[in-house]
Amino acid sequence: MTKILIIGQGIAGTLLAFELRKRGAIVDIQDGNLPGASSVAAAGIVNPVTGKRYVKSWRFEEFYPVARQTYRELEELLQLSLWEERPILRLLGTAEETNDWSIRCAQEDYAGYLSERSHAGLWGPLLKPGFHYGLIHQAGRVNLPLLVQSFRQFAMKNGFFSEKTWLPVTQEPLFSAYDKVVFCEGWRGESNSLFPETPFRVSKGEALLLRFPGVDPEHLPTEMLKKTVLVAPLGNGIYWAGSTYRWFFPDTLPGDEGKTFLLDHLHDMLAAPFEIQDQVAGIRPTMIDRRPVIRQSPINPNAFMFNGLGTKGALLAPYFAAQLATQLLQN
Numbered sequence: 001m002t003k004i005l006i007i008g009q010g011i012a013g014t015l016l017a018f019e020l021r022k023r024g025a026i027v028d029i030q031d032g033n034l035p036g037a038s039s040v041a042a043a044g045i046v047n048p049v050t051g052k053r054y055v056k057s058w059r060f061e062e063f064y065p066v067a068r069q070t071y072r073e074l075e076e077l078l079q080l081s082l083w084e085e086r087p088i089l090r091l092l093g094t095a096e097e098t099n100d101w102s103i104r105c106a107q108e109d110y111a112g113y114l115s116e117r118s119h120a121g122l123w124g125p126l127l128k129p130g131f132h133y134g135l136i137h138q139a140g141r142v143n144l145p146l147l148v149q150s151f152r153q154f155a156m157k158n159g160f161f162s163e164k165t166w167l168p169v170t171q172e173p174l175f176s177a178y179d180k181v182v183f184c185e186g187w188r189g190e191s192n193s194l195f196p197e198t199p200f201r202v203s204k205g206e207a208l209l210l211r212f213p214g215v216d217p218e219h220l221p222t223e224m225l226k227k228t229v230l231v232a233p234l235g236n237g238i239y240w241a242g243s244t245y246r247w248f249f250p251d252t253l254p255g256d257e258g259k260t261f262l263l264d265h266l267h268d269m270l271a272a273p274f275e276i277q278d279q280v281a282g283i284r285p286t287m288i289d290r291r292p293v294i295r296q297s298p299i300n301p302n303a304f305m306f307n308g309l310g311t312k313g314a315l316l317a318p319y320f321a322a323q324l325a326t327q328l329l330q331n
């Protein structure tokens with residue numbers, strides 16, 4: 001049986017471990033619980049149509065069914081609710097935005113993804129006046145922090161997780177104990193000398209956790225909301241609002257600059273008062289070309305990298321973890 005060591009257990013390491021075990025491999029995971037991990041700050045939103053031009057996400061039709069199926073399998077395994085499908089209410093602020101939206105809605109390959117809407121539903125009383133609305137369908141959210149944490153508990157219970165940071169000098173001998181070692185280190189992969197010239201351009205992201213104290217729980221919105229920032233209901237009256245993008249940053253911690261940016265954009269959308277419960281930050285493992293990376297080390301042929309999930313780990317990780325697991329086991 002093939003024996004594989006995975007270094008790093010964010011969404012990449014979690015899904016790779018899951019797919020390898022499904023295919024009968026022996027898996028061990030090491031994670032050092034290092035600061036700045038991305039998966040534990042993320043909302044895990046899967047959004048089929050993004051950006052100012054409302055463009056469909058890369059190979060969405062291929063990736064989405066795999067993601068949905070995989071998260072349902074993980075729900076079964078971990079006996080948890082992790083995945084939910086919810087539309088996104090898109091706020092359109094100008095005549096040009098509204099017009100561009102109508103044009104997209106009329107395009108054949110956007111049918112089933114976008115529609116126009118005349119009202120804001122339960123968000124209505126919480127919003128500033130003057131917006132037009134669109135709806136994004138086939139959107140969803142996987143609870144990434146809960147998935148990573150619960151899979152870690154499962155792996156501990158089953159004896160295949162250890163809390164350890166990979167240090168090349170002391171741990172290089174481990175290579176001989178495994179058939180393959182796969183590095184799923186997120187942004188920290190940038191400094192892994194086994195994978196020179198990987199085109200990292202990592203970005204810091206921050207988000208706020210909010211609550212609307214004046215709103216009756218029965219009237220709390222259940223759809224996600226998007227203008228410049230996205231607001232997603234997490235349950236129990238808590239909403240995630242994010243995120244920021246910074247390519248140069250002095251540390252991995254939440255800060256005032258991120259908070260101010262998010263508050264400015266929230267106040268552009270929301271009229272209702274809200275309370276901040278928490279602020280989170282993480283470093284996204286983004287690449288220059290914004291594509292995921294799977295590579296074999298040019299220095300050690302038994303070392304592999306699974307990284308570059310960027311802003312879309314929730315959508316991309318299931319498909320690429322499955323592909324990589326099959327390839328690793330077929331040599």
Ligand SMILES: Cc1cc2nc3c(=O)[nH]c(=O)nc-3n(C[C@H](O)[C@H](O)[C@H](O)COP(=O)(O)OP(=O)(O)OC[C@H]3O[C@@H](n4cnc5c(N)ncnc54)[C@H](O)[C@@H]3O)c2cc1C
Pocket residue numbers: 007008009010011012013030031032033034035036037038039040041042043044045046164165166167184185186187188189204205206207242243244280281282283284285306307308309310311312313314315
């Ligand atoms: C604020 C914010 C919001 C986001 N929102 C979304 C969203 O809504 N939807 C979406 O799809 N994506 C979102 N993302 C992006 C998403 O978080 C990433 O795509 C994804 O989580 C990357 O996962 P990863 O496993 O590659 O890296 P990480 O989650 O960073 O995991 C890497 C792990 O490796 C460990 N590690 C690193 N080096 C070592 C070592 N040498 N030894 C041992 N352990 C090590 C770390 O401790 C960490 O646990 C968001 C990101 C941020 C920051």
